[in-house]
Amino acid sequence: MLDSFKTYFQSKTNLTDEQFLSITDTLQSKKVEKGTVLLHQGDICQHSFFVSKGLLRSYTIDENGKEHIIQFAAENWIISDRSSSYFNEPSELFIDAIEDTEIVFIDKKFINAAAEISISFREQDNTALHNHIRQLQKRVNLLLGATAEQRYLDFITIYASLTLRIPQWMIASYLGITPETLSRVRKELAKRNFKPY
Amino acid sequence: MLDSFKTYFQSKTNLTDEQFLSITDTLQSKKVEKGTVLLHQGDICQHSFFVSKGLLRSYTIDENGKEHIIQFAAENWIISDRSSSYFNEPSELFIDAIEDTEIVFIDKKFINAAAEISISFREQDNTALHNHIRQLQKRVNLLLGATAEQRYLDFITIYASLTLRIPQWMIASYLGITPETLSRVRKELAKRNFKPY
DNA sequence: TTCATTTCTTATCCTACATCAATGCATCTG
DNA sequence: CAGATGCATTGATGTAGGATAAGAAATGAA
Secondary structure, eight states: OHHHHHHHHHHHHOOOHHHHHHTGGGOEEEEEOTTOEEEOTTSBOOEEEEEEESOEEEEEEOTTSOEEEEEEEOTTOEEOOHHHHHHTOBOSOEEEESSOEEEEEEEHHHHHHHHHHOHHHHHHHHHHHHHHHHHHHHHHHHHHHOOHHHHHHHHHHHTTTTTTTSOHHHHHHHHTSOHHHHHHHHHHHHHTTOOOO | OHHHHHHHHHHHHOOOHHHHHHTGGGOEEEEEOTTOEEEOTTSBOOEEEEEEESOEEEEEEOTTSOEEEEEEEOTTOEEOOHHHHHHTOBOSOEEEESSOEEEEEEEHHHHHHHHHHOHHHHHHHHHHHHHHHHHHHHHHHHHHHOOHHHHHHHHHHHTTTTTTTSOHHHHHHHHTSOHHHHHHHHHHHHHTTOOOO
16 A cells, blocks of 8 residues: 555655655555544644545534535545644644555655655645635535535535445535435436436 | 735744745835736636735626625735635636735745645645635634524624724625625624623 | 615514424444 | 435525615715
8 A cells, every 4th residue: 555655656756665665654545444433523633644545635613513524535546734843733634544544654755855855846746735725715616606406416426436335314414415415416406307327 | 015925934834044045036025006917817827916905805796796795904914816726727816905005926936835845835825725714614604503693793793903994895705795784784883782892 | 965875684484494292223242 | 125314305484685766964075
């Protein structure tokens, strides 16, 4: 599973094998069971998690005990709480495993070392930040204006490959609606003969 | 008004006067009237706008012709569409002036030049990106879970100094509610003897 | 000033979505 | 395999906030 991270990483940053090897000493990989919590609200986020196999999610829990899913991360995605990590402050987020998953733990030492030896890593990281902003802004925009149905349709086109793996109540949580409403939306779409797959 | 940008910029990046001077050739400042549109949806965003005096906003217009305000920027703030600018793609956003305002137009040449000569600029820019992400994520979270009233209360504490300058219907648009609802929320708060100022 | 335009409020009715509750299925687990 | 647990669906009912309309108040222009 470290291999798949290496492949991923080199595809993004053009580091040589030697360069990559020279900074991997703090990288750890681990298999975790479905349900394992990797980051708790209140903790300071010390790692980014690269998913080599499986599925993770990040979410908040509000004063009423309700979960709000912020993000999903399947194979070849990295998930973390960048704010907490960068500003060294307690995280708002939980991160846990939706499926049994194989993870590479990326710590700050690795990030810093990579940034030091590679321009392309820095560029890549910058691009990732911009992508993240773009994605969040689009989501804000949808939450401001779109109906439950529109948001769901947007979700299944963007995350087509994940829609079957993620339980519906989590999709509902991501969309900001209840599972019951999502069920009704889907029923309505089916009635209108909509075929997602 | 270039001066106020210089002050702002040096407070964030520790460039010397000479360094700053050496890259200012493409900077332009301009006064624009209330209502002036600085960026149109569909355009590629070529500048960031530094506000030395006045107030700008960015917003989208959806299929039904409804505005959704994404951001406000008053004195000593920079506003732009980073995604459009960075990825060189058509912007989703409009940016226009809520008040008569004095603006410094910052183009990519300036940014690139600054990044080239100053580590602290790069760091500062990176911090700004992380702040942006943190702010957007918080907003997503509020939109997913909080009531109109909670969102309004959050707004007036965070943007206390702006609440009196921004028309209520724009605040409503930022919060994702109608002006009528905001009016009712305010009435309710007043009844419960809530004192914002 | 005065007239016009924009913004804010209020009132009535309406709808999208939430809440609550019950049932049917899967799937785990001992 | 029987029971427990979790998830999706469905139905009945409630509600926050939207739509519409109209008047009041503020702002602005002439």
